[in-house]
Amino acid sequence: MSQPLEAVLFDLDGTVLDTAPDFHWVVNQLLAEEGLEPVSLEFLREHVSNGARAMVCAAFEIDITDSRFTTLHQRMLSLYLQHLDVDTIPFQGISDLLDWLEQHQVPWGIVTNKPELYTTPVMEGLNLQHRASSIICPDHVTERKPHPEPLFLACTQIGCLPENTLYVGDHIRDIESGRRAGMKTIAAGYGYIDADTDIRSWAADHYVDCASEIKPLLQSLYALQ
Template identity: 60%
Template sequence: MTPSNSSVLFDLDGTLIDTAPDFHRVINLLLREEDRAPVSYDFLRTYVSNGARAMVAAAFNLAEDDQKFDKLHQRMLTLYLDNLNQDSKLFEGIAPCLNWLQEQAIPWGIVTNKPEIYTRPLLHSLGLDKTASTVICPDHVTHRKPHPEALFKACQEIDREPRACIYVGDHIRDIEAGKRANMLTIAAGYGYLNANEDPKTWQADYLINSSANLLPLLESLYRDTPQT
């Protein structure tokens, strides 16, 4: 694995960008509309990586097959589209990491289960749409992660072999997708872990507990990995 033949791919929410503050705001807006008590940030954060449906179900203590659920879910998505980037930001240390990748001519990209309608405006607001070499959303593939299809598509777009690439994610499905694509995997232990979840059990190749540790790890990997 060398800069000339490799790439680093990222999951989005909980790995590259800290979107939990905006999801927390939106969920509490929805709860207020329904005359319900707000939920705490710490409570909601553990559900963010499981998606909008999981957040609505948890906040309202409601099963997804409840007759009220679909209306609440759709309203939540509308509110989120209107509040995509009030407080969302790159995790600490990620901006220097992306800058370093560009300096090394290592293309980086995003492979996410977040639909394109939300992903593209968010990336644009943070100035990432012009620097990411590939952005793969569920709209672009048949199967979502943990299926590796999206990772394979990202590699095709940037002309890289999956075995020479790295995938970074904060959910077990990210690590499973990366391993199934034969990529080196890095578990983002700083991300939106479910309650009582231990990322050590995901069996990623590497585990980092702080986003600030990603750049030193990448520097070490590219320095120490034998050239192929």
């Protein structure tokens, strides 16, 4: 008898949503304001999952100790707040996956390190806010991923057992968080991953190369069709 699937939780940027195009516009706008050349989308994609600080540091080739960092970081967040949901879309296969989970009455949720200030407008803009059974941001917990606290809170809100819950993410901290919570994990190889990173070293339970592979994987693992 297959293990029950009580819920599926997802990281947001790089797992459910392709937010890189909007971040790309924001970073290049910031570079232009400073009189610097733009960076490519391919370059930026490798840094999105590491957050705004990492994107600023990569684009400007500085670290957080640089005297310019704080001003640039704050300006980037201000620009992003104005450009949250312009070119952001779900990865191909995600919409079908969420529909399928809902058809089988399997609740799904979001556990992200993206602050609520930015998460809520993006989710609302894509009509996902009220479909998710739980949306956990750093604002809601004391410890953020890779600590398991955010995943435990999502399970409490949904009413599911962590051991019967699956977590999908595109960063090693997602897999570590899921493992520490006692969940099965899927590493999203299509996400915002550095070209030099071997995701097979993350010790996830499963790996996918595109979002459209998640649904058939779940069909093979659980008694759902």
